[in-house]
Amino acid sequence: MAVGTQSIFTQRIDRIEVSATMAVVAEAEKMRAAGADLVDFGAGEPHFQTPQHIKDAAIAAIQAGFTKYTAVAGTAELRDAIVNRHAQDFGSSYMREEAIASTGGKHALFNAIQVLVDHGDEVIIPVPYWVSFKDIVRYAGGLPVLVETDERRAFQITAEMVERVIGPRTKAIILNSPCNPSGAVMSPQDMTAIVKLAHSRGIYVVADECYVYLDYTGRRFSVGSILEAKEHLVVIGSLSKTYAMTGWRMGYALGPAKIVAAMQKLQSQSTSNPTSIVQKAAVAALNGPQDCVREMGEDYVKLRDRIVHGLREIPHVHCTLPQGAFYAYPNVSAYIRKDGMKSASEMASRLLREAHVVVVPGEAFGTSDHLRLSYAASMKDIDRGLERMKKFFGSA
Numbered sequence: 001m002a003v004g005t006q007s008i009f010t011q012r013i014d015r016i017e018v019s020a021t022m023a024v025v026a027e028a029e030k031m032r033a034a035g036a037d038l039v040d041f042g043a044g045e046p047h048f049q050t051p052q053h054i055k056d057a058a059i060a061a062i063q064a065g066f067t068k069y070t071a072v073a074g075t076a077e078l079r080d081a082i083v084n085r086h087a088q089d090f091g092s093s094y095m096r097e098e099a100i101a102s103t104g105g106k107h108a109l110f111n112a113i114q115v116l117v118d119h120g121d122e123v124i125i126p127v128p129y130w131v132s133f134k135d136i137v138r139y140a141g142g143l144p145v146l147v148e149t150d151e152r153r154a155f156q157i158t159a160e161m162v163e164r165v166i167g168p169r170t171k172a173i174i175l176n177s178p179c180n181p182s183g184a185v186m187s188p189q190d191m192t193a194i195v196k197l198a199h200s201r202g203i204y205v206v207a208d209e210c211y212v213y214l215d216y217t218g219r220r221f222s223v224g225s226i227l228e229a230k231e232h233l234v235v236i237g238s239l240s241k242t243y244a245m246t247g248w249r250m251g252y253a254l255g256p257a258k259i260v261a262a263m264q265k266l267q268s269q270s271t272s273n274p275t276s277i278v279q280k281a282a283v284a285a286l287n288g289p290q291d292c293v294r295e296m297g298e299d300y301v302k303l304r305d306r307i308v309h310g311l312r313e314i315p316h317v318h319c320t321l322p323q324g325a326f327y328a329y330p331n332v333s334a335y336i337r338k339d340g341m342k343s344a345s346e347m348a349s350r351l352l353r354e355a356h357v358v359v360v361p362g363e364a365f366g367t368s369d370h371l372r373l374s375y376a377a378s379m380k381d382i383d384r385g386l387e388r389m390k391k392f393f394g395s396a
């Protein structure tokens with residue numbers, strides 16, 4: 001290439017995009033700054049405050065001067081707390097060297113993919129998918145292989161569906177149950193079948209279990225409990241949603257010691273340890289009383305029921321009942337077609353401009369007929385938002 005026409009940027013940074021949810025957030029921010037009264041179903045985070053005993057642990061850590069570097073993978077106390085909580089809640093069996101604390105679940109996922117996926121490796125990702133999966137895979141040089149799911153079957157993914165797309169270059173499968181954006185929860189049987197299939201073919205399962213505690217089916221399950229497949233399993237966890245700690249940035253991975261050691265090597269050359277103070281807060285969260293998790297979960301179920309009921313009252317809107325996480329994913333294709341709109345993105349823009357309701361268009365997650373609404377909001381806001389949407393679609 002001639003001098004002067006060369007790109008400033010590396011190929012790897014040009015392979016990825018800014019998170020697609022950001023566009024709506026940026027437009028909403030502008031309107032809010034101009035004084036608009038928005039109902040925000042866009043944010044992917046709990047509306048609850050971090051529980052007081054967790055905040056207190058962080059404050060105590062500062063007062064005690066626990067403000068220095070720690071071991072890259074986190075303190076022994078924290079790694080043990082991660083391992084013990086997971087073992088107690090899901091029947092997994094990990095040792096301290098098989099756990100690493102990172103700066104959020106996204107960071108743990110990023111590290112796991114960077115150490116497992118090489119140029120030309122294929123990674124199977126079910127659709128709809130969380131925005132970051134394909135970009136993280138692409139950044140590593142991998143090729144996302146998307147598997148469509150059927151909304152009429154509640155976006156379920158089975159071992160047969162996965163098997164059809166396995167090829168000689170398949171390196172990993174990313175599972176995300178409960179799913180952001182659909183709220184779908186995989187059955188333990190389907191998850192086990194996929195994990196066993198992957199294990200038998202030498203393929204890694206990276207299970208993003210950031211919403212595992214927000215599972216309303218009553219049969220909370222982690223792939224970490226499938227002990228015979230441990231060699232090919234990486235579990236990604238997060239304190240963000242479980243304990244309403246999104247801003248604290250604390251997540252973790254559980255996996256074979258050699259994979260965790262490679263992730264630790266990568267982390268040692270980038271962020272080093274997660275914030276020392278946050279580590280103390282995380283120990284308090286994981287070892288402390290878990291009532292807060294149950295209480296928040298009970299509230300999410302009430303909020304879910306209200307929003308899904310309201311959405312289903314809008315003629316021609318179909319909404320699968322989400323079984324976990326805190327998102328509703330209604331199908332609004334009837335309105336997109338009726339109004340000659342090209343996409344859910346156009347619909348989301350109109351909803352924002354005309355009804356002052358913030359939602360994220362399905363394109364961010366690989367489908368073009370849906371909108372994602374986060375119901376991590378007050379009941380009052382859910383009612384206000386539904387009212388506005390009913391009016392908007394009624395006149396659409």
Ligand SMILES: Cc1ncc(COP(=O)(O)O)c(C=O)c1O
Nearest residue numbers: 104105106130180210238240251
């Ligand atoms: C599916 C999924 N995975 C991972 C994350 C990352 O969470 P965090 O980095 O805050 O732990 C999110 C956050 O929205 C998510 O929805």
